[in-house]
Amino acid sequence: MKAQELIRVLKTTLLEEIYEYDYNRETNKLRLTHRSINKGIDISIPPILAKYETKKEQAIEEVVYTITQTFQAMEKENAGAIDPASSVYPVIRSTSFPLKSNEGNRFITKDHTAETRIYYALDLGNTYRLLDEKMLANWNVRETEIRERALFQVRNLKNSYKKDEVAGNIFYFFNNNDGYDASRILNESLLRDMKKLIVGDMTISVPHQDVMIIGDIRNETGYDVLAQMTMHFFTVGTVPVTSLSFVYENGDLEPIFIMAKNRVVKEKEEE
Structure with missing residues (x-):
């Protein structure tokens, strides 16, 4: 599927009577403007085409759903229905x-x-x-x-997580599907509570917005596992954040650079 074909497919669901289409060939982005509220969003075409290669019609359904929900939210905002x-x-x-x-x-x-x-x-x-x-x-x-x-x-967010053990290291996955999993890195009381469970080094990773991974790294292999894990999540996330992880010590976050197998470099964050 090519860009123009994708746009034609979108027009069968998101009708031109409701939406104005403006495709920029240079940036490969589609600007969709809702005619009644005069607000628009920009959509990057290449990621949708890439998903279409593997997910076919499901990829189209997902983008249509996202667009529809976004404009419905804008209408609510205009109507003052949001506190x-x-x-x-x-x-x-x-x-x-x-x-x-x-x-x-x-x-x-x-x-x-x-x-x-x-x-x-x-x-x-x-x-x-x-x-x-x-x-x-x-x-x-x-x-x-x-x-x-x-x-x-x-x-005030719920903080449920799943626990997994790999090569003697423990990993806690926060994936609540509420859009704010990575935001939990800002919850100091949660981090302090998790610290009490940690035996080795406590690491925190936010590879994309919908996951936070807290690691209990008890041996050198754990850092290799952590590097592979965060890179995987970083590449598959809808909104990638960073493939680097942090060590949590005394309330501070230190980024860690896993340069090679079993070699870890810590760099203190600037205050």
């Missing part, structure tokens, strides 16, 4: 993630590590929208208040 006070969460992104929206508005962010940055999102049910300075101005809310609300919300 910002109880619907703001932090989300973890790579430091290479854009700092401004497509409209040129600065996103609300906070520094985290050399590899990660905190953004803030308005939860809209099946999706969310990253907060920018224009939205805060409309709400007449300060950035500090948004950060406090978001941190409170992430502390």
